[in-house]
Amino acid sequence: MEKWALVTGAAGGIGLEFAKLLSKDQYSLIMVDQDEEQLMIHKTEISAVYGNNVEAFSFDLSEKEAALLVFDHVQKLGVSLDVLVNNAGFGMFGMFSVTSWEREEKMINLHINTPTQLVKLFLPGMVERRSGRILNVASLAAFHPGPLMSMYYSTKAYLLSFTTSVATELRGTGVSMTVLCPGITKTGFQNTVDPQRPKIKINMADAGAVATYGYRALNGGKILAVPGFTNKLVLFLRRFMTYTFQARCIKYIQEKNRQKQVSN
DSSP, rough: OEEEEEEESSSHHHHHHHHHHHTTTTOOEEEEOOOHHHHHHHHEEEEEEEEHOOOEEETTTTSTTTTHHHHHHHHHOOOOOOOOEOOOOOOOOSSSTSSSSHHHHHHIIIIIIIHHHHHHHHHHHHHHHTTEEEEEEOOOGGGSSTTTTTHHHHHHHHHHHHHHHHHTTTTTTTTEEEOOOOOOOEHHHHHHHOOTTOOOOTEEEEHHHHHHHHHHHHHOOSEEEOOOOHHHHHHHHHHGHHHHHHHHHHHHHHHTHHHHHHHH
């Protein structure tokens, strides 16, 4: 029986690596991304390498109706999803008092509204079939307050809470949900945060390694997946810090990494 998986943000980075891992396991694939050029390039490459059926749809997932459009396209294919990977996301740096609300609203849609609605749309079918796996890509940032990247940290915190809550509801249904919380990873993400000075390089992980860790957690039915010893150590040490002290520490690190931009 043909297995189908859908990956958002599949034109590069962690999403592309997930697409390759799923294809290696002979999943038929639905790749979704707003970068149509890169999406089509990788669709062709993946199909040629793995010989699987690959569909590609170019959508701006930060638009309010994006989830419904994706769901409608899947319905038109006449297939049932076995795996859903909500990976698409971007970052933004700056004081909340001066950052762009238009861009922040897009982030809220992309990190919260779209993945939540995709889960809402595809989950009932999985529960009915008593089979399915969902993975939401959050971030290590989900565990902390995030001065100077407040909206990013806050939306990722939502994904952590949402996934953990629904995953617990799903126990015994045959369906699992996993939240992947990587630290800094070598993707195009840093360029969206700060195109001129992507300076954060300490403890930077490889996108392939992060996706592999998340894929194993997904297949194992784990709820929480935090790749890397250093990231796990950070989560352990935060237990000994007050929330407000964490906020001050993160603000200091952000300022040091982008000192020129903050001073302007």
